[in-house]
Amino acid sequence: MGRYVFNRLLWMIFILIGVAILIFTILYLVPGDVSTHFLGESATIEDRAAFNHKYGLDQPYLAQLGNFLYSLFLKGDFGTSFKYNTPVIEELLVRIPRTLFLGVSCIVVNALIGIPLGMMAALHQNKWQDTLCMVLALLFVSVPNFWLALEMVDLFAIRLGWFPPFGIDKTTSWVMPIIAGSMAGVAANARQTRSSMLEVIRADFITTARAKGVDEGIVVRRHMLPNALIPVVTGLGVGPSKSIAGNVVIERIFTIPGVGTYMLSGIDNYDYPIVRSSVVILAVFSSLVMLLVDIVYAIIDPRIKAQYSGKAKGK
Amino acid sequence: MGNNPFLSVKDLRVEYTSDKKAIYAVNGVSFELEKGKSLGLVGETGAGKTTIAKSIMRILQCPPACIKSGEIYLDGEDLLQKSEKDMLEIRGKEIAMIFQDPMSALNPLMTVGEQIAEVVATHDKSLSKHEAEQKAIEMMEMVGIVGSRAVEFPFQFSGGMKQRIVIAIALACNPQLLLADEPTTALDVTIQAQVLRMIKDLQDKIETSMILITHDLGVVAETCDTVNIVYAGKILEKGTVEEVFDAPTHPYTRGLFDSLPKLNEKTDRLTPIPGMPLDPSIKFEGCPFAPRCERATDRCRQGEIHETHLGGTHYCSCVLCDQRGEA
Known part of the structure; x- marks a missing residue:
């Protein structure tokens, strides 16, 4: 198991290098002149050349890419913002916890609401509870x-005044x-939980459990749920990378100063170091x-555990 | 048959509903089983054998499978009248079941020891967790698996081993009635004999009555005392193994025997029963086997066919023997 985790961490380095090369190349190919x-528009050719040379x-x-990878992975230097002229890492360190908090909270809410909904x-x-859950x-x-976010701001912040419309002050x-x-x-979790539960409900080992005279509540908790949750965990696993990276829109709408908004400001301003670093950080989270x-x-x-440890024995 | 048999099933009817269409799975089945004896339920796939067994345990999920009518007496008490709570006490303790497919009958995420201990702990609350585990290990040794493997998971066992675990679960509480649903069908021929012998030995040891569900007449001959031939949810012929095997009377039973290879005759081709089993969504009148029966007459397609007593405990539901009986 420990070996497996080590191997995975090793692989992560290659994945991150790949991500870094990809985002660097994409930004390199983006049309438009940074110095301008x-x-x-009024800057002289000399001024532009000086700017380009400085950065x-x-x-x-290839030289730029080499420099970028070298400073990022060997020196841990995320670069300096073109616009603010401050090290990107300083800003990121303040923003990462906010983005993580939002992302992790979303995952927890997903699991806490989605799984029970799907189970129910x-x-x-085929009864009304089923229909209700699936319609929801x-x-x-x-x-x-984004639409839901805007409607919520309109209703709960502006009309009812229950929550602040933006920011993270409270x-x-x-x-x-x-x-x-x-x-x-x-929604995705509820649907996934429902379908995998339905599969498990009809499984033979559930009949075995019932034939033992085990109480139905225990059958559900001990036999159905753990088996049904395996595919759900996959769903939850894809979710986080989406929640953490994909909450950019949410961060923007609620003006949460997280990694997402930082990245967007970087895109708006041709501030390449910000964009690159944010993408790499989001990739780290996802991995x-x-x-x-x-x-x-x-x-x-236990079957997967056995695979990881590469042994036939489970424990 | 005795006046007060250990298990007595009377006029059991079970229907499945699929897409609002009724499937008539069991259509008025009655049989009895003496204490300590073995009964073989023989029939083709889809004849309703498993449904009969699951009805006795009351583990059919309604919907789709609902018991429409009938009485099932175990030791003089009607199981179908019992509350679900009472049934929890009976399942696993009084009646236990061995399932057809050992590959899927075990929970893949629990150790086999836990799965055996679960049934022990469910029915004897006074046991500590450790004692239940101890009992599980004992059971594993009894079915011929080293006790130290109790901490392993089902995927670490072969099919035959898994079936032994399933048997260990079924026998853990010394049930009075064992329902063995094709316990050897999913197994290798080499393992089949082993597993059957083991069930038989264990059955003798704890004096359990058994219903063995199979489509293999050879297995019945070796293991059972009495046999019921099931077709389309009805019992066409029943009696002791000797009675039925020596003088198969119903045309369907004869067909079954004819479709077996015989060691003492040289045959190029076996004689199959022509046609297909009845579509269970159609409510039939008369004999369910009539459409496939060479000797069927108009009389076979009308009204109820009565059981004819052929002597001893041998009964047959066929117009032909009915006439013979009357004559």
């Missing part, structure tokens, strides 16, 4: 999160972003979450 953006933008592609639907298959799920998954500020950011995930999910897998499923 920062110095204005190494006059060097050929499956246990009452369909509704959540169909509503775009604890209650987080309520609307978390709800808006998790609805689509709740770590995926690893975490795979470890959770091994904890629930």
Whole structure:
């Protein structure tokens, strides 16, 4: 198991290098002149050349890429913002916890609402509870999160005044972003839980459990749920990378100063170091979450654990 | 048959509903089983054998499978009148079941020891967790698996081993009635004999009555005292193994025997029973086997066919023997 985690961490380095190369190349190919953006149309050719030279933008592609990778991975230097002229890492360190908090909260809400909803639907298959849960799920998954966010601001912040419309000044500020950011995930989880529960409900080992005279509540908790949760964990695993990276829109709407808004400001301003670093940081989060999910897998499923340890014995 | 048999099933009817259409799975089945004896339920796939067994345990999920009518007496008490709470006490303790497919009958996420201990702990609350585990290990040794493997998971066992675990679960509480649903069908031929012998030995050891569900007449001959031939949810012929095997009377039973290869005759081709089993969604009148029966007459397709007593405990539901009986 430890060896497996080590291997995965090793792989993560290569994945991150890949991500770094990719984002660097994409930004390199983006049309538009950085120096013009920062110095204005009226800047002289000399001024532009000086700007480009200062940030190494006059060097050929491979040299720039090499420099970027070298400073990022070997020196841990995330670069300096073109616009603010401050080290990107300082800003990131302040913003990362906010983005993580939002992302993790969304995952928790997803699991806490989505899984019970799906279970209820499956246990009452084809009855009104099932229909209700699935209609709710369909509704959540169909509503775009930015629209939901705006409607929520309109209703709860402006009309009712329950929550602040933006910012992170109060604890209650987080309520609307978390709800808006998790609805689509709740729906996906509910549907996944329902379908995998239905599969398990009909499994032979459930009949075996019932034939033992075990109380139905225990059958559900001990036999159905753990088996049904395996595919759900996969869903939850894809969710986080989406929640953490994908909450950019939510951060923007609620003006949460997280990694997402930072990245967007970087895109708006041709501030390449900001964009690159944010993307790499989001990739780190995603990879770590995926690893975490795979470890959770091994904890629930002894078959996978055996695969990881490469031994036939389970314990 | 005795006046007060250990298990007595009377006019059991079970229907499945699929897409609002009724599937008539069991259509008025009655049989009895003496204490300590073995009964073989023989029939084709879909004849309703498993449904009969699950009805006795009351583990059919309604919907889709609902017991429409009938009485099932175990030791003089009607199981169908019992509350679900009372049934929890009976399942696993008084009646236990061995399932057809050992590959899927065990929970993949629990150790086999836990799964055996679960049934022990469920029915004897006074046991500590450790004592239940101890009992599980004992049971594993009894079915011929080293006790130290109790901490392993089902995927670490072969099919035959898994079936032994399933048997250990079924026998853990010394049930009075064992329902063995094709316990060897999913197994290798080499393992089949082993598992059957083991069930038989264990059955003798704890004096359990058994219903063995199978489509293999050979297995019945070796293991059972009495046999019921089931077709389309009805019992067409029943009696002791000797009675039925020596003088198969119902045309369907004869067909079954004809479709077996015989060691003492040289045959190029076996004689199959022509046609297909009845569509269970159609409510039939008369004999369910009539459409496939060479000797069927108009009389077979009308009204109820009565059981004819052929002597001893041998009964047959066929117009032909009915006439013979009357004559």
